[in-house]
Amino acid sequence: MKKMLFVFNPNSGKAQIKNSLLKIIQIFSNADYEVTVYPTKAALDGFERVKADEGRYDVIVCSGGDGTLNEIVSAVAGYSTVKPPIGYIPSGSTNDFARSLGIPSDKIRAACNIINGESFPCDIGIANDHKYFNYVAAFGAFTDVAYETPQDLKNVLGHQAYVIEGVKRLSNLKACRMKIKSDELNVEDSFIYGMVSNASSIGGMKGLIAEGVDYQDGMFEVTLIREIKNPMDLQAIVNAFITQKIDDCDMVYTFKTKDITFESKEEVKWTLDGEFGGIHNNVNLKVCQKAVDFIVKKRRKKEEKDLLN
Numbered sequence: 001m002k003k004m005l006f007v008f009n010p011n012s013g014k015a016q017i018k019n020s021l022l023k024i025i026q027i028f029s030n031a032d033y034e035v036t037v038y039p040t041k042a043a044l045d046g047f048e049r050v051k052a053d054e055g056r057y058d059v060i061v062c063s064g065g066d067g068t069l070n071e072i073v074s075a076v077a078g079y080s081t082v083k084p085p086i087g088y089i090p091s092g093s094t095n096d097f098a099r100s101l102g103i104p105s106d107k108i109r110a111a112c113n114i115i116n117g118e119s120f121p122c123d124i125g126i127a128n129d130h131k132y133f134n135y136v137a138a139f140g141a142f143t144d145v146a147y148e149t150p151q152d153l154k155n156v157l158g159h160q161a162y163v164i165e166g167v168k169r170l171s172n173l174k175a176c177r178m179k180i181k182s183d184e185l186n187v188e189d190s191f192i193y194g195m196v197s198n199a200s201s202i203g204g205m206k207g208l209i210a211e212g213v214d215y216q217d218g219m220f221e222v223t224l225i226r227e228i229k230n231p232m233d234l235q236a237i238v239n240a241f242i243t244q245k246i247d248d249c250d251m252v253y254t255f256k257t258k259d260i261t262f263e264s265k266e267e268v269k270w271t272l273d274g275e276f277g278g279i280h281n282n283v284n285l286k287v288c289q290k291a292v293d294f295i296v297k298k299r300r301k302k303e304e305k306d307l308l309n
């Protein structure tokens, strides 16, 4: 019998996991898994549990939001023995990563997908050589929205909660002078926003990043927005995002990289996967190519063909 560890955050999203829990466990058990169920008790509890259980399970299933998933992925990425594949049942308020990988948002379907799906080796990132992130590291403008939006509000409003908090901050944009170094760009300028990501959906919104994100290419997508000095600058940025002609806008830098460093005199607040990522003067971000396996939907022939083209 294969062994499964099923870790879930009972409070994430609207705590809806409670309604599906029994059914999910039944699905796993019917598929001949011996299931160990572990509800997290606090932040970092999921990380500690999975870290301590290295070598004990054939598959690790995680249910929660992006923050809980980050903990589980960080623990597995740190294994020195065989890394078990990670199944994910999204139950947070935005579930960016699941959306990006095409994992079903319906919990029962996501559980079935874990039984019927296939392993997908996926890139993740590492910040300052010690803190992993699954899909986004960011600073500036709206990045603190996710972790400063009260949980109660997130539970009631879900994705709208982020939008409400984001709009409240528009009038408050503060630029930060930074030196940014990578093989592709070496620049010193003032920025209101920076995002280094490996996902097509950020903050619950698709379309922030150009299409064609490859989760296995060992590259991040980088988006940097320069300081807004006048209404024309603001208009240029808004137009660029509306028309999706971001490459033509000189207020925005977009490129791909596998290694990038940000230096600033001022301390900058970062987020990793939508959670507080610390306050730093120096941040280095590197890709760990295909570092963990996620269980995703089996791709149909046509999708496979699209991926190869």
Ligand SMILES: Nc1ncnc2c1ncn2[C@@H]1O[C@H](COP(=O)(O)OP(=O)(O)OP(=O)(O)O)[C@@H](O)[C@H]1O
Pocket (backbone or CB within 6 Å): 009, 010, 011, 012, 013, 040, 041, 042, 043, 044, 045, 063, 064, 065, 066, 067, 068, 069, 071, 091, 092, 093, 094, 095, 096, 146, 154, 274, 275
């Ligand atoms: N039982 C718990 N009590 C309090 N906090 C917890 C518990 N379990 C996990 N956490 C922490 O809560 C944070 C947020 O949880 P999670 O990401 O699962 O849900 P969410 O915030 O509702 O979803 P999203 O990240 O999509 O907005 C995580 O960083 C996690 O470490």
